[in-house]
Amino acid sequence: MKKVFARPESINDEIMHYCAGCTHGIAHRLVAEALDHYGITGKTVGVAPVGCAVLMYDYFECDILEAPHGRPPAVATGIKRSRPDMIVFSYQGDGDLASIGLAEIVHAANRGENITVIFVNNTVYGMTGGQMAPTTLLGQQTTTSPYGRNLNTDGYPIRMAEMLATLEGTSYVTRVALDKPANVLRARKAVFKAFDMQLKNMGFSFVEMLSTCPTNWGMSPTEAITRLQEELIPYFPLGVFKEKEVV
């Protein structure tokens, strides 16, 4: 019988620690598929964040480096500038990238570093137990916004893709969602594109993935998908915000 679907070679068969219904597994898979597709697993370094995905080194078949909280874009800069022949990606959550690591992501983007950033936005700090993130929606209850995120005291959720797209240094900036097969296929295409840009020395590529965190949202996996579709996508619209022509 012909095999039509298999685990990407760039990911191993460890049982992932992610919770039921969490979309990190899909995001990992898409990155691994891109590494397979371009045959770059053997010359790629992934930079892990602090957060749930810090354990990504347990799953990927490429070299992985752990970075301090929020610093993966700086760490990736150090790698790429000293080994431009290697492929470098950072994989970061919203607390890591949009809060503590805001300076690092903005400046790596602004310098046009030739790296790929995968940004998993699930509107909450996952690993620490569901605290408010810079992407937490207005009114969203978290363990540190028990009465709901209040714009007067907590400000507004940050739209990272839109913000980075304004910088001249970025080459490819997109937001995708991991909610249904059609969107996952679009996300796959975006991740491939992001690595392709790096392989062609086009500079900074950024893929924001709207994701779920059923555990910290206090929802079942299916309820979480519904929330992503009904609440996240209207505030964080999907689409390509920046795409430089490949020369």
Added chain:
Amino acid sequence: MSDNTRILVKGNDALAMGAIKAGCKHYFGYPITPQNEVPEFMSRELPKIGGEFVQAESELAAINMVLGASAVGIRSMTSSSSPGISLMQEGLSYMAGQELPGVVINVVRCGPGLGGIAASQGDYFQAVKGGGHGDYHLIVLAPSSVQEMYDHTMLAFELSDKYRNPAMVLADAVLGQMQEPIVEREQAPEPPPKMWALDGADGRPARHLKSLLLKEGELEAHNMLLQEKYREIEKHEVRFDEYRIEDAELVVAAFGTAARIAKTAVGQARKEGMKVGLFRPVTVYPYPKKRLAGISERVKDFLVVEMNTGQMLEDVKLNVAGDAQVSFYGRPGGGIPTPNEVLKRIRKYYPGQAESNVQSPLWQTQGRQSPKLENKRGT
């Protein structure tokens, strides 16, 4: 250039020159006084030799760029001054935990806080006791001349790679800003291949460099391994310098710029017949504990001189024999002890000694260049 031609060099430039001679082609840094000559030098020179200079958005980013370059096996460095070094403590703790080499230069200014830009030794505790969170040590070298600024930077790269541990050159604003003649060294040999580096999993299993160790007992075991490494460093890498210790009745202990000042005072004291010597730790971590303990078996009086309110003082007290007396003279906040001030403290051990002052060379009192240095200019 390996002949003995002497060239006149500013301390901060010597740091950068030493780094390049050590094979460092990757520099990441952020501007801060009084070390700006280092990034300026690197931004000018590294592109000429196929290297990379990145002006980072902050010292946080700079140290993490060093972390990244180091993880893929490339010699790299950053430099800063006290407030910037405080921001780097996070990265240094991670690098120590992940056992990553890398060189950090601290041209110390005075604090706390924004403080001032004058020289100080107020960062001694931070440098030698760890600085960031967790149980770890940096290898810390304390230069006392522009030649040592150059040599210690080269040595820092060598030791850092040898022990897979970040190393720091603990300089100060005086050393960074002054000019002295130096002799350039031979280009350092390439470091041995780094079998741990993340240079691509082609043909081998994937490698990970991390400091998160959650399995029961794993982190404790890792800490014990780090401690074993520090014991090895303490066993093999202690360096110090001595001046007229042999028959000394009083030993002045000082490092860096303070040691130069103390040496002038010790020289004058000797002229006046006081049996005084100078003990100068060159490595402040590992600290020359055994030698200091050895000296204190014979010598019972120690005077510690620092440009702070007594930091290395604690290491001296910890390591001298129980019956030794340790006194202290120091000035914080950019105050720099003069040789006469030190001599005054030395004289307290010799009651009845006639008062006299250290004779300043004419060029110092009249604000002129040293004739010696003038002769060397342009050679």
